[in-house]
Amino acid sequence: MRIPCPFCGVRDLTEFTYLGDASLAQRPDPASPDAAARFHEYVHLRDNPAGLHDELWYHGGGCRSWLTVTRNTRTHVIEGAKLTRTSKSWTATS
Amino acid sequence: MSDMAQPNRLPAGGAIEGRVDRNRPLAFTFDGKSYSGYAGDTLASALIAAGVKLIGRSFKYHRPRGIFSAGPEEPNALIELRGGARREPNTRATTIELYDGLEAASQNRWPSLAFDILAINQIASPLFVGGFYYKTFMWPASFWEKVYEPLIRRAAGLGRASESPDPDHYEKAYAFCDVLVVGSGPAGLAAALAAGRSGARVILCEDDAQLGGRLLSERQTIDDAPAHLFAAAAGGELRSLPNVCVMSRTQVFGAYDSEVYGALERVADHVTAPAAGVPRQRFWHIAAKRCVNAMGATERPIVFGGNDRPGVMLASAVRTYLNRFGVLPGRKAVVFTTNDDGWRTAADLVAAGAQVEAVVDPRASVDENLTKAAAAGGVRVLLGGYIVNVTGGARGVTSAIVSVAGKRQILTADLVAVSGGWNPQVALTTHRGGKPRWSDALSTFVPGDLPDGMTVAGAANGDLGLAESLRKGSEAGAAAAAACGFSAAPAPQPRAEDEPTAVAPLWHVAESRHKAFVDLQNDVTADDITLAHAEGFRSIEHLKRYTTLGMATDQGKTSNLNGHAMMAALTGQAMSDVGTILSRPPHQPVAIGAFAGHHRDRHFRPTRHTAGHAWALENGAVMVEAGPWLRPQYFPRSGEKDWLTTVVREVRTVRSVVGVCDVSTLGRIDIQGRDAAAFLDRVYVNTFSTLPVGKARYGVMLREDGFVMDDGTTSRFAEDHYVMSTTTANAAKIMQHLEFCHQALWPELDVSMVSVTEQWSQYAVAGPKARELLMQLYGPDVDLSNDALPYMGCREIPLRGIPTRLFRISFSGELAYELAVPARYGAAVLEALMALCGALGGCPYGTEAQSVMRIEKGHVAGNELNGQTVARDLGLGRMMSTKRDYIGRVMAGRPALMAPDRPTLVGIRPVEKGRRLTAGAHILPGGAAAVAANDQGYVTSVAYSPTCEGWIGLALVVNGPARHGERVHAFDAMRNNDQDVVICSPVFVDPEGVRLRG
Amino acid sequence: MVVVGAGGHGLATAYYLAKNHGISNVALIEKGWLGGGNVGRNTTIIRSNYLLPGNEAFYEQSLKLWEGLEQDFNYNAMVSQRGVLNLYHSDAQRDAYARRGNAMRLHGADAELLDRNAVKAMAPFLNFDDARFPIQGGLLQRRGGTARHDAVAWGFARGASDRGVDIIENCEVVGLAIEDGRVVGLKTTRGDIKAKKVGLAVAGATSQLGAMAGLRLPIESHVLQAFVSEGLKPLVPGVITFGAGHFYVSQSDKGGLVFGGDIDGYNSYARRGNLPVVEDVCESGMALMPMIGRVRLLRSWGGLMDMSMDGSPIIDRTPVENLFLNCGWCYGGFKATPASGWCFAHLIATGQSHPNAAAYRLDRFASGAVIDEKGAGAQPNLH
Amino acid sequence: MADAALQLKARSAFDGLLVPGGPKDAGIVVTERKDLQIATVIARSSGFAEAIKTAYGIALPSGPKRIVVHEITLLGTGPRAWFALRAGERPLASDLEQSLGEHAAVADQSDGYGVLRVSGAKVRALLAKGVPIDLHPRAFAADDVAVTVCSHIGIMLWRSDADSSFDIAMFRSLCGSFWSWLSESAEEFGLRVEAE
Known part of the structure; x- marks a missing residue:
């Protein structure tokens, strides 16, 4: 499997480390009154879809970026990958 | 070379003479007997x-077997190639290029190939039918383990693997x-020509040593010249193109996700031993934008009585032996074919x-040209005929x-040539889940849905x-190149003819009453298929598992389709409904060494060395693996009788x-x-924003599930600049974790992190002096007094113009510092430190002494930070901030993690003074029975403490802190070291911390 | 009653429902063919060398059931107790194995801690001379070994069938009928089935079936590859696991080296893996036993693993009444087959957890009572 | 300790590993780049690009590219990260810190890496034995940079000026293991080590 890193280009699986469902980037509000229940869901419960799956990969063998990759868990076909942090932040060369 | 030596070699200059190099005779041995062949032969053609x-004996019945094919699908002619550490079991004689000095031996026979005692299995064959393992060998109960199984194991398997390390090397x-x-x-x-001429980057992989495939084995013509000349010319052109890479002796064995292909290049399998610096084999990862799969087809045999006898051979293999190798597999032949090609x-x-003698074809009528040509050659034509049995034996x-x-x-006859039609090589199309499609016209499966980027031609x-092959290949090559943005002017198609290929399906000659083999290597017979059906093992997966059809080293290349079709006939299903077993990589077996490449033995994983590594070795250090690193474990001196003596001396010297x-x-x-400060407050349980510049603080980090992840000291060098230290084992993991916290959770924070582990060599200097x-070391100008650099202080201090960092931190509990210097000076500074240290009466110490001292101080380390402990378990609960959130805070509050009866850190001492403690012992209440219900915890770390003059340990014990002084039992059946111990404080030395503040 | 999934665990559940509880009005329904799940694609290892309370008693029960299985169902599952040897390569690993071995002994299981010389006597072919991570010794469970995986499925199937269980193949569940928070039946590709109780034993598809009941579960599906070599004359005595890499190996009765390593590590339903794990496994194999360099890898396969958040299974009720869950076996499900069936049947039949499986609760993640043998935390691909 | 007695000799990352020599017609030629100052630079704010322009008069390319300005080679190693090198003794990290101020986090890494220059007619065939990326001139142009993994070792790799010449940086502690892979892999091509 090869993953299209938005920074480095298409790279071999060996350069990446998998974390899991992309929802792990959406940490619950620790101050909410039901924080215990929400953290339990966040840490433990998964949709685990058979099909398209947004998931977090770390390009530790490359640019050290965390990526959000959309991949089909039935076929392993990767639909796309983006930097996990782009949604909330700036880029350095623009 | 005389005819006596090679009686079946066709004479040079004849109508068919083959294309081996008769000027290069090669000597080889088989079962110790000397033979000769020519360059260009395979072991099979030379034999x-x-x-x-007679080449081998079959797996189950030990029936005599000969050469059945001329390629990698060979089920019978498996031999042990080479000897000693290079012995290669189960090697197909049909794919081994002959080289001078080749040694081969038959396998799976005892005591000799010609006289094989286990051939008695043929007589006992009713015991060995499909599924025999499960029904036979059952009774009496004790016999399975003591008698039957050892017997089966001895009889099982084929060749013998070497028992010595493989001396060759492999590359990826x-x-x-x-x-x-x-x-x-x-x-x-x-x-390849079409794509190559377009300028696209092309890789052409050919399993064989020569390009050409079937063109090398046939008497066809292309552009009015023998077809093999076309192959040679095409190869020449391809090799001349700079954008084309021709890889012969290279088998593409697997198609993986994202258009990655696995291929094995046999670099030196055709010579006695690899030359210096040359690997035996090279395992290629090929990333291709497009793939043209032109792997060809495998001829299908027919199942009939005695179809396994030496001399029964695939019809196309016979042509290969004649036309390519110039050898005659038999002098009197019968051809049994269901199709024109035969x-x-x-x-x-x-x-x-x-x-x-005859061409036997079950079809009632065939193309007139075929019968005419046969008659012209004096061959009888037996249409509507079947071979029902073949007689013969080991000879x-x-x-x-x-x-x-x-x-x-x-x-x-001495040769029976068989053809049941052709099975396309669909393997690469199915490795990624594609399902082949049944073709009535060809009576076989053809590629169905294809993986992304692949076409088949x-x-x-x-x-x-x-x-048609030439035309479709050309079209596929051009289309693949076009998909990559390359186009070439259309070239004229080479002239060739489409030979007749009509086929009628025939899987099994039902009239046969003799043992008829479906899977030649696993000895699966037609009767086994019937039996599997009768016993309800009817799906092809159950059939495979029950009879072992298709599970041998040939993976059913010549047997699966016949077996499945026979089952389909029994169940009345259509083949399109039966389906086929999806093949999985590798398409052909691949040496395990090739997948490992360079990474074996001590090169299994890279080894990280500190700048002081050479110094440590020169000074007699015993090294120990610490994650990816090597570290000095202890520094023995002459006269010290064991490691403990050394470690005791090192600890005493430090203290x-x-x-x-x-x-x-x-x-x-x-x-x-x-x-940076806010960020650290969110990743540590304790607060770092309040840490003054120039100070260091011990911190504990949790995983989000509330368990402890790592600990270490972090120092502040400026308002916006910290240096964090992590444990050796977790360094990479923590870096990844911090990047996650920043990039994924809090990208809005202005914080950045980079590993500087390698920039600095760092030395702990510990002890009263x-x-x-x-x-x-620093000289008189540098003030290191308690006021200038107090406990937990840190400073950047130049040393002879070199920037250094000095941390007043202590893992040992002594007055201690850690000195960080740029790594290029690491060795020199270590030497200087050691010279000064020695002059003061000090010594170097290793991980063992370090561990003793941290246990004496009750500091937790890897044994306690095992991913199963929460901060409260380790006595670190008070560090957890109650004012703010941090990673792991919420989940650390789960009820089971707050339970008061969780095992918690304590110290232990043996009741019997001088008795050795062992880590891994379980703690039971005093006098309690050694059963799980009484299990109250375990010993995590132990050390002989010179300071306490006895063994001490750390343990996690239920409700531990409330039990100081209690006598409990340490259960260690693993080391026969049961003993009573007393629970105590985990801090054995200087609990007030006077020394480290000194 | 309906048990969904005619893999090893479903078959064993149906068998013990009939045998232990006299409940033969059971339909065992299966999407594909019986025994076609992970019971048909594993490395056949049986052992009970677990560490933590909650696990060890269960796996020891399972091993004891293995020991009597052939006589129990009159079918040779080829249980072969040639020993399971876990190698250690550091003092810390030795102590961790001592802790484990002692826990096993406290549960009445067998365990021995071997030093380097004892390992060398057992397996002289291992790399003792030129290793990156030298072998220091091993934890040996002599009663561990292997069993013939397909025969296990067939034996349970035959036993269940003989006791009146209906095994229905090619029957896929497409929905669960739930009324007032209680399961009353299933919709399948072959029609609706009414049921008083439904037990799910569908490793690999647990999340999909759970979703039909409105459950979001602490499960991810991952692929585990395994490998077999060409058949060889006897070479490896028992099961050996490498302690400094991902590799375990045994030799089948037919002579093939059966070996494997870590999961591929990303969510997958594709039943196939990729090259990095193949290479990692072979690198580890060559690091451990460099004489296998010329032995050929014949075939690989991939199975879907129900990876749980703490690496331990779940055998429990669900929030839906009369719906029971057996899942989360990670890649240790084969050895658990008999005890899993035994305890799941007990739960379905009596409504009460079997004492040996009482810790395998679904709510342990919320409560914190996790059973994390590896200490890897809530990240399934690390278990 | 008296000044005179304290001689702190610097040792390069490949000290003791590379021994100059080897056949004249070697397919692979290796040189250690010993005299480099190295720093990692991480952009901290959106003002970074402007700060670079002000300090060095260039617009940084995006992506894994190399740019050379004022004798400083800047390699794009991540979306906000650069690897900076400069030959000679002049400290690089402090210069960059001064130029970029609060727009960047700079760390001196001059001692953290070993850098090899690998060249020769067979250089691509050699690197193909470990580097899992396409180094064909069509795919890896003169200013391309890659951070990748070779033989289980993290490396940074970029083309030096000649077509058949690559610079490779790796963590200092791993130089021994990298060298063992490289020297074994290069044996069939012939290997010559040259002093800088």
């Missing part, structure tokens, strides 16, 4: 030339291309001067019994005609004088930014 028919390699062409038969060559074998045999076939319209006749796609320890392997992460030592 045929030499008149050797990576290749990239626009178009990968797999196979260099007519379709593959045409595809008739060519008769014609070629005749041309080579052999006698062909080969003696006759074929043919049935035509119910009438039997015996044909004397030629016989692999069921296009059996030569002209009484001074010692130096290389701690460069600890992870160091440079953290900068306006929000640590300050004195460092003052000598």
Whole structure:
């Protein structure tokens, strides 16, 4: 499997480390009154879809970026990958 | 070379002479007997030339077996190649290029190939039917383990693996291309030419040593010249193109996700041993934008009585032996074919001067041209006929019994050439989940849905005609190149003919009453299929598992389809509904060593060395693996009788004088930014925003599930600049975690982190004279007094113009510092430190002494930070901030993690003074029975403490802190070291911390 | 009653429902063919060398059931107790194995801690001379070994069938009928089935079936590859696991080296893996036993693993009444087959957890009572 | 310790590993780049690009590219990260810190890496044995940079000026293991080590 890193280009699986469902980037509000229940869901419960799956990969063998990759868990076909942090932040060369 | 030595070699200059190099004779041995062949031979062709028919014994019945094919699908002729540490079991004689000095031995026979005692299994064969393991060998109960199983194990298996390390080396390699062409038969060559001429980057992989595939084995013509000349010319052109890479002796064995292909290049399998610096094999990862799969097809045999006898051979293999190798597999042949292609074998045999007794074809009528040509060659034509049995033995076939319209006749023969049609090589199309499609026209499966980026051309796609293969190959090559943005002017198609290829399905000659083999290697017979059906094992997966059909080293290449079709006939299903077993990589077996490449033995994983590594070795250090690093474990001196003596001396020296320890392997992460402090507050349980500049603080980090992840000290060098240290083992993991927290959770924070582990060599200097030592090192201008650098202080201090960092931190509990210097000076500073240290009466110390001292101080380390403990378990609960959130806070509050009866950190001492403690012992209440219900915890770490003059330990014990002084039992059945111990405080030395503040 | 999934665990559940509880009005329904799940694609290892309370008693029960299985169902599952040897390569690993071995002994299981010389006597072919991570010794469970995986499925199937269980193949569940928070039946590709109780034993598809009941579960599906070599004359005595890499190996009765390593590590339903794990496994194999360099890898396969958040299974009720869950076996499900069936049947039949499986609760993640043998935390691909 | 007695000799990352020599016609030529100042630079704010322009008069390319300005080679190693090198003794990290101020986090890494220059007719064939990326001139142009993994070792790799010449940086502690892979892999091509 090869993953299209938005920074480095298409790279071999060996350069990446998998974390899991992309929802792990959406940490619950620790101050909410039901924080215990929400953290339990966040840490433990998964949709685990058979099909398209947004998931977090770390390009530790490359640019050290965390990526959000959309991949089909039935076929392993990767639909796309983006930097996990782009949604909330700036880029350095623009 | 005399005819005596190679009685079956066709004479040079004849109508068919083959294309081996008769000027290069090669000597080889088989079962210790010497033979000769020629360059260009395979071991199989050379054995045929030499008149050797019996090559091996079958797996279950130990039946005599000969050479069945001329390629990688070979189920019978498996041999042990080479000897000693290079012995290669189960090697197919049909794929081994002959080299001078080749040694081969038959396998799976005892005591000898000709006389094999286990052939008795044939007589006992009713015991060995499909599923026999499960029903036989059952009773009496005790016999399975003591008698039956050891017997089965001895009889099982085929060849013998070497018992010595493989002396050759292997390599991995990576290749990239626009178009990968797999196979260099007519379709593959045409595809490679079309793509190559367009300028696309092309890789052409051919399993064989020569390009050409079937073109090397046939008497066809292309552009009015022998077809093998076309292959040679095409190969020449391809090799001349700079954008084309031709890889022969390279088998593409697997198709993986994202258009990655696995291929094995046999770099030195055709020579006695690899030359210096040359690997035996090279495992290629090929990333291709497009792939043209032109792997060709495998001829399908027919199941009939005695179809396993030496001398029964695939019809196309016979042509290969004649036309390519110039050897005659038999002098008197019967051809049994269900399709037009098989008739060519008769014609070629005749041309080579052999006698062909008959062509037996079950079809009622065939193309007139075929029968005419046969008649012209003096060959009888038996249409509507079947071979029902073949007689013979270890010396080969003696006759074929043919049935035509119910009438039997015996044909004397020493060769039976069989063709049931052709099965396209669909393997690469199925590795990624594609399902082959049934073709009624070809009576076989052809590629169905294809993986992304792959097209199939030629016989692999069921296009059996030569002209068609050339045309489809060319189209596929051009299309693949076009998809990558390359186009070439259309080139004229080479002239060739499409030979007749009509086929009628025939899987099994039902009239046969003799043992008829479906899977030759696993000895699965027609009766086994019937039995599996009768017992309800009818799906092809159950059939496979029950009978072992298709599970041998040939993976059913010549047996699966027949077996499945026979089951389909029994169940009345259509083949399109039955389906086929999806093949999984590797398409052909691959040596395990090739997948490992360089990474074996001590090169299994990289080894990280600190700058002080050489110094440590020179000073006699015993090294120990610490994660990816090597570290000095202890520094024995002459006269010290064991490691404990050394470690005791090192600890005493540190506690009484001074010692130096290389701690460069600890992870160091440079953290900068306006929000660095806020960031650290969120990743540590304790607060770092309040840490003054110039100070260090011990911190504990949790996983989000509330368990402890890591600990270490973090120092503040400026308002917006910290340096974090991590444990050696967790350094990479923590870096990844911090990047996650920043990039994924809090990208709005102005913080950045980078590993500076490698920039610095770091040395712990510990002991009462640590300050004195460092003052000598830095010289009189540097103030290291308690006021200038108090406990938990840190400073950047130049040393002879070199920037250094000095941390007043202590893992040992002594007055201690950690000195960080740029790594290029690491060795020199270590030498200087050690010279000063020695002069003061100090010594270097290793990880063992370090561990003793941290246990004496009750500091937790890897044994306690095992991912199963929460901060409260380790007595670190008070560090957890109650004012703010941090990673892991919420989940650490789960009820089971707050339970008061969780095992919690304590110290232990043996009741019996001087008794040795062992880690891993479980703690039971005093006097309680050694059963799980009484299990109250376990000993995590132990050490002999010179300071306490006895063994001490750390343990996690239920409700531990409330039990100081209680006598409990340490249960260690593993080391026979049961004993009573007393629970105590985990801090054994200087609980007030007077020394480290000194 | 309906048990969904005719893999090893479903078959064993149906068998013990009939045998232990006299409940033969059971339909065992299966999407594909019986025994076609992970019971048909594993490395056949049986052992009970677990560490933590909650696990060890269960796996020891399972091993004891293995020991009597052939006589129990009159079918040779080829249980072969040639020993399971876990190698250690450091003092810390030795102590961790001592802790484990002692826990096993406290549960009445067998365990021995071997030093380097004892390992060398057992397996002289291992790399003792030129290793990156030298072998220091091993934890040996002599009663561990292997069993013939397909025969296990067939034996349970035959036993269940003989006791009146209906095994229905090619029958896929497409929905669960739930009324007032209680399961009353299933919709399948072959029609609706009414049921008083439904037990799910569908490793690999647990999340999909759970979703039909409105459950979001602490499960991810991952692929585990395994490998077999060409058949060889006897070479490897028992099961050996490498302690400094991902590799375990045994030799089948037919002579093939059966070996494997870590999961591929990303969510997958594709039943196939990729090259990095193949290479990692072979590198580890060559690091451990460099004489296998010329032995050929014949075939690989991939199975879907129900990876749980703490690496331990779940055998429990669900918030839906009369719907029971058996899942989360990670890649240790084969050895658990008999005890899993035994305890799941007990739960379905009595409504009460079997004492040996009482810790395998679904709510342990919320409560914190996790059973994390590896200490890897809530990240399934690390278990 | 008296000044005179304290001689702190610097040792390069490949000290003791590379021994100059080897056949003249070697397919692979290796040189250690010993005299480099190295720093990692991480952009901290959106003002970074402007700060670079002000300090060095260039617009930084995006992506894994190399740019050379004022004798400083800047390699794009991540979306906000650069690897900076400069030959000679002049400290680089402090210069960059001064130029970029609060717009960047700079860390001196001059001692953290070993850098090899690998060249020769067979250089691509050699690197193909470990580097899992396409180094064909069509795929990896003169200013391309890659951070990748070779033989289980993290490396940074970029083209030096000649077509058949690559610079490779790796963590200092791993230089021994990298060298063992490289020297074994290069054996069939012939290997020559040259002093800088």
